[in-house]
Amino acid sequence: MLGGTEYVAEACEETLQALGHQTNLHLQPDLGQISSNNQTWLICTSTHGAGDFPDNIQKFISDLRSNDQDLSSVKTLVLGIGDRSYDTFCLAAIETETLLKSKGCNQISATKTLDMSQDIDPEELAKQWISDLQDLL
Numbered sequence: 001m002l003g004g005t006e007y008v009a010e011a012c013e014e015t016l017q018a019l020g021h022q023t024n025l026h027l028q029p030d031l032g033q034i035s036s037n038n039q040t041w042l043i044c045t046s047t048h049g050a051g052d053f054p055d056n057i058q059k060f061i062s063d064l065r066s067n068d069q070d071l072s073s074v075k076t077l078v079l080g081i082g083d084r085s086y087d088t089f090c091l092a093a094i095e096t097e098t099l100l101k102s103k104g105c106n107q108i109s110a111t112k113t114l115d116m117s118q119d120i121d122p123e124e125l126a127k128q129w130i131s132d133l134q135d136l137l
Contacts, residue, residue, distance in 0.1 A: 040077070045092045047092040071103040083115065
């Protein structure tokens with residue numbers, strides 16, 4: 001909603017492409033438009049208000065909750081952006097991880113959280129995280 005997560009997602013995309021992966025960046029994700037056949041989903045989300053999802057991902061999350069499709073061929077990574085001074089720090093990312101697991105997705109690595117009040121360069125931290133996971137991708 002404020003753009004910080006978009007910058008982090010773009011940094012992740014750049015790193016994945018540099019590692020030889022094909023990517024599609026969805027800033028307004030639509031579950032019906034995203035392939036789930038042997039794909040890896042990297043979901044970057046912030047948390048707003050009292051643990052709410054940002055506007056641009058709310059429909060995707062709602063559609064995912066009501067989806068009964070087998071997603072066991074989907075591998076996932078979740079990256080949360082937040083401010084640790086809030087008690088809902090990265091709650092949307094944590095809820096996303098739980099939802100993806102409940103739909104049968106295979107989590108590649110534990111959810112990564114970035115604290116925007118402490119992390120000076122979240123884009124670089126996200127790039128490093130992706131690079132560190134390259135053998136699992």
